[in-house]
Amino acid sequence: MDVSLGGDEERGYDPAALARLAEGSDPTAPDAFPVRVTEASVERHYGRVRELLEAVPERPDLPNGTVAAELRERRQRAADDVEDREEARTGLERLGDGRYARGEAAAVHGAYRAATGGIDRETVADRRAALRSDLRGFEGEWAYRGGDPSRALVVHAEFEELRERARRGAEAWPPFPADPRADVFRVGEIVRGLENGVATLGDASRLRTRYVEGRDDPQSYRTAITAAAHRLERRASWRRRRRHEFLDRRASEAFERSVEGTPAEYLYHEARERVRGAADEADDARRTGDHATATLRSATELAGILAFDEVVDAVEAGEYGPPEDADRIAAALEDAVAALREAWGTEPVPASVELTRPARDALRDARRRLEDADGDARTVDRAYANLAYVRLYAERVPEAVGAVTDALGGRG
Template identity: 35%
Template sequence: MSRKSSSRRRLLAGIAAAGTAALAGCSEVPFTAGEERREAPASLPSDAVGPVEWPASPFPVAVPRSLAAAHESRTRELLDDVPTGPDLPNAGVAAAIGDDRERARRRANAEVADGWPVDDLSAWRRRREDAAEVRGAYRAASGTDDGPDLAARRRAVRDDRGALASALEYRAGSPTAAVLAYEPVESLLAECAGYVEPRVTYPEGPVAEPFRAGEAVARVERARAAADDAAGLRAAYLDGQDGASPRWASLVAAGEALRGSVSRTRATVRERTGREEPFPDEDLSGTVAQELVAVSDLRIESTAEDVERAAGAGEYATAAVEAGAALAEIEAYRAAVREIRDGEHRDGPSESSVRSAADRAGTAVAEAVEGGGPLTTRLVRPAVETVGYVTDRIEEGYGSVRRTQAELTYAALYARAVPAATEFVRDRLA
């Protein structure tokens, strides 16, 4: 899973816990934290929300199978270096490392969750990180000091990442293709940068702090895996792209323009929907509308922040994607407020109404994907993730029926807004 999808999952978890004018000449679509509520767990059957099939990957070329295979091979190699029953002086440490090895082994043998091939790589990077942590802890507890070697590895990863980032150029057949090809590369470079920093230092006395040693080793392993995936995806895309040209200038201009559009649209919609309190004189307690307002409000704030962060970091392929998502989120919020004002979503939820909301979400996703291209597919991802997250939460017995219906309703509103948001982004990239 990419850094953005991981961020999106944290947003969805936050929603669970927390319970317009034309823009730049487009007159049809208005583009220019909630309080915690304790409720009973969801009492829905596991089939209340059917799965939404993941659409075809928007990455312009096939992701080489060799990338995931390399992670799997490295993961198993790291685990093979740790005995099943470690014989260490400290019996407690030995038992903990043995348990960690078994958990890492089970994760390595588990099926990868549904998603795109880039998500498969993300799953294997996490598994590789887990395996490296177990091995690093075992070696430290055994009296091996990996500190000097780890410092050298960290420098090598940092140098490789810097070389790739400085030579990126965003070569592609078009600016839109550049966005789709290089957004995951940017995400991986950012992931690498975050993990290669020595936020967890290798201890001077590794025998006394084996688990800290393992964590330090794991972070560098994860950084190396991210750097390798970034280089591999870039090479896979450029292979055979004889007509590719640098698109950096186009992406910078589009990214900055979209950044401004998101800011202006958000401000305009906030103004026209009542700023922070769209229903100040109404009691929506116990209704789906109450949850829907909380969900939509949190999401537009989060996505607007994502745009600012990406543009500020010079990740302009990411900024374009996040801007498209933000514009769709803002429109979904506006639509939610309008529907509530028109009398919708004001009842309590039921199993039947949840099933209907799930059907609408699935239909909205399918219609968006069917009528659009790869950029539309990339932008509709948050809706697909939302349905999947809701499904998982029902199976685990968490959440509430009301929140479930609100999130599914919002997923449908978001998916319906994606095609127009896609066209707006594509026009700015042209």
């Protein structure tokens, strides 16, 4: 289809047909994380939630009626969120939901303790010091051990992410107020951060123990993963340099014809920004020594560059003009979902699931835009571009997964 504006004022789409597309459920990624998340681990968080909330009266009797009313509302909301929680799709998501609920309950509990004089700066400092000590112990015992290297990579990238979240919980920010009773909800936020840090480090420690104990002869992959991060960075950088003249330009500057306001422009922008974002994330991970994360982010960048190559070629060929009707959107959605499912079939599955994150995000964006479009042509164009990106990116995931396997094996 030739790229042209097509007159947004003249185009419209059947809102009911778009709504039906938006209502569909996204495909479920395989729960492929190599460590089984037990229900006991998840319930540990909800047990702590109940403990924290039970220590706060349902109707707090405080001198400040406004604070009492706000605390009552927040306590009820935290309790309702637990009772009404939806079952997450994967074990890691269930753990994350549990940590979130625990943080919300801790914020209520911390605010109540501040309002009643039950917490001070020294109490918080002592708990923060204990968390930092536990973090040092976790890091000191970390040898990046595992069985299959590709699966070990995904597992240890998750541990790196959990460690970073725990570190944030140990930060002395925001500062503890001089008068806790006068700023109870800031105290609640401080306690929330600490509780999240403790909960996150606990999850990381238990997952690591379960992972290593489940292997007969776990090997250390620290050196292999570090080397793989650098190999993939070089490979992605080489591909990126080949397209630098496009990555450095906006769509309005990159093509001879005008693509402004078309799906081609939106697709180009999304593909370009995702490459740049993945490159930045990989650089950040290398700087902090999170080499498993850096490896996966460089592989994500590589898949993104390969997709960007196809976007550039397609736009130069005049493709990705406005979709004719809702049927064309439906076909694009079907193609996107099929490409995602095929990508998930690439072995090793844990790596392929991890690398499809950008496509899953783009699919959610498309659903949201279709839900909000109400027939609006520009919003539909953006959704169409999202769906095109899902397909183009997902189709490049197998090659990126192969690059990960090669890099871990000392090739590439």
